Amino acid sequence: MFKRWLLALVARVGLIVLGLCCCLFLFYLLACKPASHSSQQSLSWSAGATSREGYMALLQEREESHRHYMNSLSKQIAQLKEALQERTQQLQETLEKAKTRGILPQGLESLHKTPTQTDMKEFFRSQLSQAEVNSGVKLPSEYAVIPFDTFTLRRVYQLETGLTRHPEERPVRKDHRDELISTLETALHVLNGPQQHTDNTRRKRTYSPADFIEGLTRTERDRGTVYELMFKGDGPRGFTQVVLFRPFGPVLKVKSESVNTRSTLINIIVPLSKRPEAFRQFINNFREVCIQKDSRVHLTVVYFGRDQIDQVKAVLDQTTRETRFRSFTLIQLNEEFSRGRGLEVGARAWRRGQNALLFFCDVDIHFTPDFLTSCRLNAEPGKRVYYPVLFSQYNPSIIYSNQSLLPPVQQQLVIKKDTGFWRDFGFGMTCQYRSDFLNIGGFDRSIKGWGLEDVHLYRKYLHSKLMVIRSPSRGLFHLWHEKDCADELPPDKYKMCMQTKAINEASHGQLGELLFKPEIEAHLGKQKNQGT
DSSP, rough: HHHHHHHHHHHHHHHHHHHHHHHHHHHHHHHHHOOOOOHHHHHHHHHTTHHHHHHHHHHHHHHHHHHHHHHHHHHHHHHHHHHHHHHHHHHHHHHHHHHHHHHOTTTTTGGSSSOTTTTTHHHHHHHHSSSSSSSOOOOOSSOOOOOOOOEEOOEEEEETTTTTOOSOOOOOOOOHHOOOOOOOHHHHHHHSSSTTTTTTTTTOOOOOOEEEEEEEEEEETTEEEEOOOOOOOSTTEEEEEEEESSSSSSSSEEEEEEETTOOEEEEEEEEEEEEEHHHHHHHHIIIIIIIIOOOOOOEEEEEETTHHHHHHHHHHHHHHHHHHOOOOOEEESSSOOOOHHHHHHHTTTTOOOSEEEEEEEEEEEEEEEEOOOHHHOOBBTTTEEEEEEEEEEEEEHHHHHSSSOOOOOHHHHHOTTEEEOOOTTOOOOOOOEEEHHHHHOOOOTTTTBBHHHHHHHHHHHHHHSSEEEEEEEEEEEEOOOOOOOOTSHHHHHHHHHHHHHHHHOOOOOHHHHHHHHHHHHHHHHHHHHHHO
C-alpha cells in the first residue's frame, strides 16, 4: 500500500519537473529568437549613435586578451628557465664528476665554469699574457719588430715620421696628448696609492709630474698598448719604473717597482783603426759625461794595427794624468780591421766577476748622461737588450752653409728635420749584458771590414726569447764625418756603404737645393732684373 503511494508521488513530481523544464525551454527560445527587420533597423541606428563606446569596449576586450596571453607566455618562459637551470645544474655536476675522474673531453674545460662578471677581466689578462710585455717572443726578422716611441712631458720621439710628422715633436694631436696625459696620471695614482711599495720599511714619498723622466710606448694592434714610465727614485741614482698596459680598454697595472742602478757598471767598447783626431773628440765627450758626471763606466779600446797607436796611448795617458781616471783597457790586434771582431774581443776580455753591461760604441758617436741612464734602465740580464736608434747628423757644412763659422758640436746636437734623421737602419749601437752576448753566440767572426755583423747579432736576439727594446734615443748622436767606401768591398757591402754615404749628407730638400742650385740662381737673377 505504501509502495504504491510512493510510486504515485514520484510520478507526479516527475511530471511537474518535466513541465517546468518545458516551460523554461520555451522561455529560452523566445528570448533567443532572431530579431525582425524593423528591430534590426532600430538597432543599427542605436549602434550608430554609440559607435565610440563600442570601439572603446572592443579595445579593452582586445587589451585584456593580450594581457592574458602575455601572462601565459611569461609563465612558460619562467618554466623554461627553471627547466634550463635544472639541466645546467645536472650538466655541471656531470662535468665536475668527469673532471674529477680525469675523463673530461678536450675542449670542454671551460663549460664547467659558471660565467661571472670577472670574465672580461680574465680576457684582458689573457691579452696581457699574449702581448710582448713581460717577456720577449720569437720574431721571424727585423721587419717584424714593433719599435717603441720615447716620450717626455713635452716631447715625443718617434720613428714613423711620415710626411708631416717630425722625429721630435710636441703631441699636437688631441687623442695622442690625452692618451699620454691619462697614462701619466694613472702611473702617479699607482705610485701615490695606499700600496705604493710592498716594502713597508721604505719611506713613502709623493710623486708628481716633475719626477717623471721619460717613457716608452708601443701598440700591438691585436693586443693593446704598453707603457713603461721611469720616475726619479730615492737618491740621484735610484729610479722607479711603472709598467702599464691598455688592452683596448682600461689601463691595467703590470708592476710598480724600484730600479736601483747604483752598482750597474757600463763597459764601453770601441773598435778603432787610426783616426786619432776622431778619438780625441770622443775622449772629450767621455771625460765630460762619464768621468765628470757618471764615473760608473769602463772604457775598452780595441785597436787594429800599430800605425798611430802612440797617439791613442798619449790621449789615454793625458786623460789619466788630468782626471786620475784609470778605468781603461787598451787591446792591440795586429789584424785587418773588423768591427765585429773588435767588439767580440773587447767583450770577452772582461775579467772581473761582475756581469758587466756592455755598450758597443763607435768613435764618431756622441752620447749624453741621459743615454747612459737609458742604457741601464732598458737592458736586463736574461730578459732584455737595448737597441737604441741614434740621431744621425747631416753634413754641417751644408746645414750651416749660410754661416761664416760652424757652431760648436754641442750646439749642433739638435733633433730637427733639417739637421739629421733617425738612423733606423743601423743596429751597431747596443746595450746588452755580457752574459746575454756570450749565450747568444756573439758576432759572426767570418765577417771582415764594414757592415752586416751588427745585423746578424740583432737577428740572433730577435730569434731568441729575449725582449728587444728598439726605440729612438734623445741622447745618442752620430757625428757626421767623411765616409770612404773601399774598392776592396764586395758589391753588396759597397752598395750599402754608398747608400749610407748619400743619406748622411743632407735632407731631401737640402740636396735638392744643391742639385738645382744653377736653376735657382738663374731664377733669382731674372727676378732681380725684372725688379730693376
